[in-house]
Amino acid sequence: GENVEQHPSTLSVQEGDSAVIKCTYSDSASNYFPWYKQELGKGPQLIIDIRSNVGEKKDQRIAVTLNKTAKHFSLHITETQPEDSAVYFCAASEGNMLTFGGGTRLMVKP
Amino acid sequence: NAGVTQTPKFQVLKTGQSMTLQCAQDMNHEYMSWYRQDPGMGLRLIHYSVGAGITDQGEVPNGYNVSRSTTEDFPLRLLSAAPSQTSVYFCASSPGQSNQPQHFGDGTRLSIL
Numbered sequence: 001g002e003n004v005e006q007h008p009s010t011l012s013v014q015e016g017d018s019a020v021i022k023c024t025y026s027d028s029a030s031n032y033f034p035w036y037k038q039e040l041g042k043g044p045q046l047i048i049d050i051r052s053n054v055g056e057k058k059d060q061r062i063a064v065t066l067n068k069t070a071k072h073f074s075l076h077i078t079e080t081q082p083e084d085s086a087v088y089f090c091a092a093s094e095g096n097m098l099t100f101g102g103g104t105r106l107m108v109k110p
Numbered sequence: 111n112a113g114v115t116q117t118p119k120f121q122v123l124k125t126g127q128s129m130t131l132q133c134a135q136d137m138n139h140e141y142m143s144w145y146r147q148d149p150g151m152g153l154r155l156i157h158y159s160v161g162a163g164i165t166d167q168g169e170v171p172n173g174y175n176v177s178r179s180t181t182e183d184f185p186l187r188l189l190s191a192a193p194s195q196t197s198v199y200f201c202a203s204s205p206g207q208s209n210q211p212q213h214f215g216d217g218t219r220l221s222i223l
Contacts, residue, residue: 001169009150032209043114043200043214044153051209089152093209096160097168098143100152 002027004092006101014109019080021104023090024072030092033066033073038087038103047088048075080108112136116201116215123191123222131186131218133201141204142184143168143212144176146197153200159184160207191222 003026013019025033031052036044050057050064050073057064061080066073077084085108090101117132135142143158145168155168159178173195175187184203188195198219202212 004152006152034211036214041216043202043216045214046211049211093207095207095209096141096158096166097155098209098212099155099169100145102150102152 002030002092002094002097002099004090004099004101006090006104008104009102010105010107012107012109013080015080015082017080019075019077019084019106019108021075021088021090021106022072023074023092023101024070025092025099026071027092027094028068028071029094032093033064034091034093034098035062035064035075036089036091036100038089044089077106080106082108082110084108114201114203114213114215116199116218118218119216120219121221123188123220125191125193125222127191128187128189129191131188131199131201131220133184133186133215134182135184135201135203135213136182137203137205137213138181139203139205139213140181141207141210141212142178143202144174144184144186145200145202146170146195147200147217148197156186156199193222196220196222 034049144156145153157176204210
């Protein structure tokens with residue numbers, strides 16, 4: 001089955017700095033790569049996703065890049081704000097199964 | 111529009127007891143799924159359904175049963191609870207397969223003593 005590795009497990013940045021979270025996947029058949037943000041006591045919320053026919057996607061301060069050859073994808077958050085503090089999960093899907101990475105706790109210090 | 115609703119929010123069980131975690135969605139989504147979340151392990155897929163009357167196993171199905179008699183509801187049953195099933199359980203839904211944006215409920219925190 002699919003295996004998704006996520007790094008780092010914790011990340012601390014100063015407000016205004018950029019944050020980068022990286023994930024690798026094992027199944028070359030995976031074709032959908034979402035990123036979720038989870039706040040304390042809540043369920044994960046989709047923040048951005050990318051499909052295998054696209055190399056990069058941006059949405060305001062958030063961007064995701066995908067390298068299919070190397071089987072890795074990354075989340076980039078620019079101009080971080082305290083409200084970006086949360087746990088972020090990457091995931092990979094090839095149809096009916098969505099496999100998550102272990103999560104990254106992002107702390108943005110004011 | 112409530113989205114995905116999970117009940118109860120918290121539950122404590124004794125080993126060997128049974129219970130059903132409820133999940134309902136009002137978005138007419140075909141795909142529904144159950145995950146468990148344990149510290150440092152992300153979310154792991156337990157069971158999923160691609161439509162009413164159809165269910166299949168995910169990554170960690172042992173000890174859990176599901177059924178999908180309607181599009182809206184997808185209950186998860188623990189027949190004989192074990193301490194290893196202490197976790198936070200999330201239900202999710204999406205319009206089609208898992209390779210579409212999934213909407214998550216706020217979870218059920220389950221403790222097995």
